[in-house]
Amino acid sequence: xxxxxxxxxxxxxxxxxxxxxxxxxxxxxxxxxxxxxxxxxxxxxxxxxxxxxxxxxxxxxxxxxxxxxxxxxxxxxxxxxxxxxxxxxxxxxxxxxxxxxxxxxxxxxxxxxxxxxxxxxxxxxxxxxxxxxxxxxxxxxxxxxxxxxxxxxxxxxxxxxxxxxxxxxxxxxxxxxxxxxxxxxxxxxxxxxxxxxxxxxxxxxxxxxxxxxxxxxxxxxxxxxxxxxxxxxxxxxxxxxxxxxxxxxxxxxxxxxxxxxxxxxxxxxxxxxxxxxxxxxxxxxxxxxxxxxxx
Ligand code: PLP
Numbered sequence: 001x002x003x004x005x006x007x008x009x010x011x012x013x014x015x016x017x018x019x020x021x022x023x024x025x026x027x028x029x030x031x032x033x034x035x036x037x038x039x040x041x042x043x044x045x046x047x048x049x050x051x052x053x054x055x056x057x058x059x060x061x062x063x064x065x066x067x068x069x070x071x072x073x074x075x076x077x078x079x080x081x082x083x084x085x086x087x088x089x090x091x092x093x094x095x096x097x098x099x100x101x102x103x104x105x106x107x108x109x110x111x112x113x114x115x116x117x118x119x120x121x122x123x124x125x126x127x128x129x130x131x132x133x134x135x136x137x138x139x140x141x142x143x144x145x146x147x148x149x150x151x152x153x154x155x156x157x158x159x160x161x162x163x164x165x166x167x168x169x170x171x172x173x174x175x176x177x178x179x180x181x182x183x184x185x186x187x188x189x190x191x192x193x194x195x196x197x198x199x200x201x202x203x204x205x206x207x208x209x210x211x212x213x214x215x216x217x218x219x220x221x222x223x224x225x226x227x228x229x230x231x232x233x234x235x236x237x238x239x240x241x242x243x244x245x246x247x248x249x250x251x252x253x254x255x256x257x258x259x260x261x262x263x264x265x266x267x268x269x270x271x272x273x274x275x276x277x278x279x280x281x282x283x284x285x286x287x288x289x290x291x292x293x294x295x
Contacts, residue, residue: 004030005097009089009121011109014070014080021088027096030124039120041110045167047119048072049108052090052224053128053261057099058294059090060261064224065107068164073109075163079119081109089123102128102291104262108166131263135287138267138278139184139258143247144174146188146196150244153218162218171199183270185258187250190219195245201258202226204265206279207249215242225259225290232289255279257286264290 010024028034041047050065066083073080086107097103107123153161160167178186187203188196195203195214202223204213211233216222230240250256255277256268265286267278 003098003103003125003127005093005125006030006034007089007093007123008034009085009123011079011119011121012082012085014082016082016085018082019084021085022092024085025089025092034122035120036113038114038116039110040112040114041108041120041166043114044111045165045169046076047108047110047166048076048078048164049106049166050164051104051106051261053264054094054097054103054105054125055291055293056101057094057097059094059105060290060293060295061224061228062087062090062295064227065261068222068224069107069109072163072165075157075160076165078109078111081121093123093125097125102262104128110166128262131266134184134266135264135283136280138269138283140182140270141185141187141198141256141258141268142178142181142183142272143189143250144177144186145191148190148219149192150190150194150219151217152190157218162216162220164221168199174199182273185266187258187268187271189247193247195247195250196220197223198258198260201260201263201266203245203250204229204257204259205245205250205253206255207245207253209254210239210241212241212243212245214245223259225261225264228290228293229257229259229265229286232286251276253277255282257283 006028008026050069052065053060066086103125105125110120112119174186197220213226257265259265267283
């Protein structure tokens, strides 16, 4: 099967006792029209998604991605996905895809068609961009105000912070703003000066020899890559910690990374115009370990 590859999915309820989902999957021509105009995913960005990486035929971190999809569905009051159906959809896609190189596999659950009874869902696989240079050389980062104080997710759950919704227009606008400021990427801050995450990545810093990431409260995503990186570091005997990170601490970090499923770990080389220390050797080791995962 050639790329891109697209599979339409008829979502089944989470409590379905089915074990075979073959008749709920329909492979389609990726260039063919597939969504109706009244789709709420396109009309309102009202849906959720995940993007996982497939490396040399191995889908990465399937269970954490499915768990996060389920968590996003709960936050958004969407019908809870059936984990077995999504596992089967990913397995079917992977069985049809080229078994070499790095692929990005995006799966989407939308509220469906306006006035329609059912959610819509699909999976779309493409070859990943070539991130070798950025993994080797890192990114310049500016910090940007996310516009909310710490604790907002608990006070205002309707903001859907902590859900991976399709409404990424703000995230993309922040990346454009970073580029306007001469940087490659950005780290969001709360209005009271705490580190959150990047628009498409989690933040890890090394501070006093400990690897720290902001606690995945309701306001940021719990990154699947960040969890893999922590597992790798712990296996090397390193200390890891989830806690609040202030902007001052980020500025003084021994090293900092942005980590995400497809780009993997990239060093932050500059923060708001000031160079910060880079651990190129560790970054290479982390990426080698991430690329060697078979699950
Ligand atoms: N935070 C945000 C807002 C993201 O969009 C992403 C990934 O796209 C991440 C964090 C990193 O998550 P993961 O490592 O699971 O890709």
